[in-house]
Amino acid sequence: MKPAYKKRDLLKNNLIKRIILSRNLQPFATILAFAPFIFVAVTGIIGISSGAKNFSVGFTWILWSVLLALLLVPFLGRSWCFLCPIVWPGELIQRKLWSKFGDSKLMNMRWPTVLKNVWLQIFIFIFFGIWMVVLVTQPFVTAIAVITLITGATITFILFPRRIFCRYLCPPGLFIGVYSSYAPIEVRVKDRGICLTPSSQGGCNKECYTGSEKGYGCPWLEFPQNMVSNIDCGLCTECFKTCPRDNIALNARPFGVELESKEMKMKSDEAWRAIILLAFPLVYTAVLFGPWAWIKSWGDLLLYTNSVGVTQHLFYIILIIDIVLGVLPGLHLLASRISILLSGTKDISTKELFVNYAYAYIPLGLMLWAGFNFSLIMMEWSYIPVIISDPFGAGWNLLGTTHLPWIPITLPIPIAETVFTFSGVLLSLKVGYNSLNSIFSDKKQTLRALIPFATLTAIIAIVYLWFYI
């Protein structure tokens, strides 16, 4: 079968193969990532309460989030999940301890079927999102969040097999997963024909899913043979180790191709996930970088000031939920409806179009997240040397940079935001056009159907830019 897009197997290079398939790489990388997060928990709890001077806030919300949104996710997809420290204790228990007890019922509980979608994950993400004003400014809250995630993951790993936590619960995983579909890297089978060969004729025994003495069965509950998307593949490299036919490739590919491929399966929960993730950089930008002090104080659920009471907090929560789950999806629904009318089609329902086109917002969302984080790092980078030199805010001066003044670099921000937004619009239209093109036979119809979505895309981009230029 001819592949839908150009790809090149990086593991053809022996050195890369040796490094990536080494059993030591993952634990090593994970421990390297685990250490700073333990430090985040410690400094967050016993360090100074001012976020700007505490390691936990600076590390998590300036360094880590920016690294994820600007580098790791756009270029290397779920690479963070490869070394993620959140699941480390849980996975260690599962692999080293639980494996000794065989299949006890308690550790192999079944994940309820009603929860086999990303809705719960979406709600957890929104919950964290609502709290972001306190989360990104209060070291203590950041520490609690990190501890909650690690504890939640560990409990889930103890009770359920494989990475149920990652698939159905993890909030950062929601962001990482969706946008990894845009990354120029993928794990896929080399030749599906080999997978389909019966074992009696020299085929495999589906070791990539069941596991073997060479490695674990796919922890992410993926079956490489049928995998067409990056979204739920954690790049854990187990299937490379287990596949007896050496049939797995780590491909480099052009950006975003999977979103345009016809094999991609469209699911409604994932569509909602893409829309909600598009709403958040707008909400964060408006709340955190916008000029309105009232919304910041209303969102600051911990710091009751005289003028702000519970009513305002409730109003704030309703406002955010309304934008994220109401206004933006509502506008998208409206666009889908108009699109149906304009194209005059009877072959597809509004709901199907709603789901299908939502995937086209992935590049736009990614660019807006990148833009938001770019502004953040340019404004606040000078806190990094400060918090490394004095992580607890206790008056240390380890590197001599504790008293570095605040030095924002503002010149590139408007240019960069414009570039991010314009590319987001263009890349999003490209994906959208291609996905509409596979629905409608006729080009005229496709373009008519595109107009309402393009208009919505433009409105989102313009609203976003208003806060930066």
Add this chain to the structure above:
Amino acid sequence: MNKHYALLILIIIGITVVTGISLVEAQQQDNYVKHFTVKAFRFGFDPERLVVNQGDIVIITIEAIDAVHGFYIEDYEIRQDLITPGSPETISFVADKRGMFRIHCSTICGSLHPFMTAHLEVQPNLRFIGSILGITGLIVSFIAYAWMRRED
């Protein structure tokens, strides 16, 4: 190419250009001295948006209300740290650059300090109006390009 579509695209381009020009026109005014008194409080400024015209002489007196604050305008690189309650500081400059520039507090004043912001808008904001036109143009040309491209 279908004539109706060519016409439609021309109309869209026409409307956006006219809107753009009239927006710019509407924002162009004579130069004045603009004086503002800005209250800095945890965590914001009042007024939250300062609107001036390009070429205006802008004088801003900043009063810290509840804590020690600072005042910094992006790109203009105007900065006054350590404004204490009771002793207002005054800054002045010529608004020679067009656009919206974020104002930030530059002295750590509490948890939300990094997000203590306001806007200075120097009209006509050609950057913003230009991007509205740019995004519209981008979409129109995308559609036109897709329309004219030969399928293979």
